[in-house]
Amino acid sequence: MKYHxxxxxxxxxxxxxxxxxxxxxxxxxxxxxxxQKKTERxxxxxxxxxxxxATRKAAVFAAQTSASRKTAPKIKYNAGxxxxxxxxxxxxxxxxxxxxxxxxxxxxxxAYYGNPLSKKMGALGEFPxxxxxxxxxxxxxxxxAADPGTPVQPALHLIAVVAxxxxxxxxxxxxIMPDKIINQVYGWTxxxxxxxxxxxxxxxxxxxxxxxxxxxxxxxxxxxxxxDPEFNLIKSGKKPGTKIGTYxxxxxxYVSGYLQSLVKKYNLPPKVFTVHRFTRNGVTNAKNIVxxxxxxxxxxxxxxxxxxxxxxxxxxYVVAEPVQYTGFKLFYHNDTKxxxxxxxxxxxxxxxxxxxxxQYQ
Numbered sequence: 369m370k371y372h373x374x375x376x377x378x379x380x381x382x383x384x385x386x387x388x389x390x391x392x393x394x395x396x397x398x399x400x401x402x403x404q405k406k407t408e409r410x411x412x413x414x415x416x417x418x419x420x421x422a423t424r425k426a427a428v429f430a431a432q433t434s435a436s437r438k439t440a441p442k443i444k445y446n447a448g449x450x451x452x453x454x455x456x457x458x459x460x461x462x463x464x465x466x467x468x469x470x471x472x473x474x475x476x477x478x479a480y481y482g483n484p485l486s487k488k489m490g491a492l493g494e495f496p497x498x499x500x501x502x503x504x505x506x507x508x509x510x511x512x513a514a515d516p517g518t519p520v521q522p523a524l525h526l527i528a529v530v531a532x533x534x535x536x537x538x539x540x541x542x543x544i545m546p547d548k549i550i551n552q553v554y555g556w557t558x559x560x561x562x563x564x565x566x567x568x569x570x571x572x573x574x575x576x577x578x579x580x581x582x583x584x585x586x587x588x589x590x591x592x593x594x595x596d597p598e599f600n601l602i603k604s605g606k607k608p609g610t611k612i613g614t615y616x617x618x619x620x621x622y623v624s625g626y627l628q629s630l631v632k633k634y635n636l637p638p639k640v641f642t643v644h645r646f647t648r649n650g651v652t653n654a655k656n657i658v659x660x661x662x663x664x665x666x667x668x669x670x671x672x673x674x675x676x677x678x679x680x681x682x683x684x685y686v687v688a689e690p691v692q693y694t695g696f697k698l699f700y701h702n703d704t705k706x707x708x709x710x711x712x713x714x715x716x717x718x719x720x721x722x723x724x725x726x727q728y729q
Contacts, residue, residue, distance in 0.1 A: 469637025646671030668695030
């Protein structure tokens with residue numbers, strides 16, 4: 369009986385459910401459509417609101433960005449510091465990759481300049497040897513702290529041929545230092561873990577006659593060269609100290625060619641070759657200077673005066689006529705004698721390009 373009752377009840381239940389379902393369906397057609405439209409409308413409104421919000425945010429961001437561009441202050445550079453000006457002039461100079469053993473550009477040279485026979489020609493001779501080397505070490509440490517990413521190479525820059533106000537026995541207005549003095553300074557160089565520069569002031573002599581005289585010392589791997597146009601007066605015939613001299617690119621090319629031959633002859637690492645410059649005519653036809661892989665050229669701004677004047681000279685005579693690398697001289701006395709401060713490593717490093725050869729006199 370239980371089985372048959374269940375069988376009878378099921379159709380009834382099905383009929384009731386169907387009836388209820390049909391009733392509910394017929395009464396819910398209009399509300400369901402309305403709900404669907406409301407849902408679609410809300411979705412559209414939400415999408416519109418989202419789009420509008422995104423658009424507003426984008427508009428606000430654009431306005432803020434535009435405003436920030438308009439209100440952002442331009443960087444003010446001192447003379448010689450602008451990267452854009454340096455780029456316009458042709459920096460960095462395109463050249464072959466440095467040969468093995470090259471000092472530049474992986475290191476920065478910090479040098480004391482002068483002659484041990486004179487206290488007035490620079491720091492190298494102004495102080496007793498031990499004090500001088502201690503001071504050089506201190507300057508090197510300051511430069512290392514200012515630019516930790518570039519190792520500092522200390523150097524002693526010896527004026528080995530000194531221009532003279534009198535003609536001398538040979539009428540050349542220059543004095544060549546005895547080998548004994550050169551060897552003495554070379555010994556100090558070894559003691560300090562430094563490198564050495566031989567500097568030549570020709571007076572009325574010809575660099576082609578003087579330079580070969582120093583092959584004996586330049587054949588060492590840690591000895592480099594500098595020449596000073598200020599005291600090359602063979603063309604003008606003027607006495608050193610009464611007029612500023614000059615070198616032409618042809619003279620500089622002779623010297624770099626000579627150094628190149630030494631590097632090849634003695635299987636040496638590249639030589640660093642510094643050329644002093646602080647006037648327009650100090651170096652003529654600079655665009656014709658030849659670059660050689662065996663020689664690393666440094667155009668070295670060695671004018672003295674107030675910071676603004678030194679920066680101006682760097683811009684006008686070094687940045688404006690790119691060669692390869694740059695140098696900058698700091699005078700303990702001449703730069704400060706009118707009350708101006710000596711430029712700090714941090715200030716010099718703002719120059720563009722950054723000097724890789726620093727000389728103290």
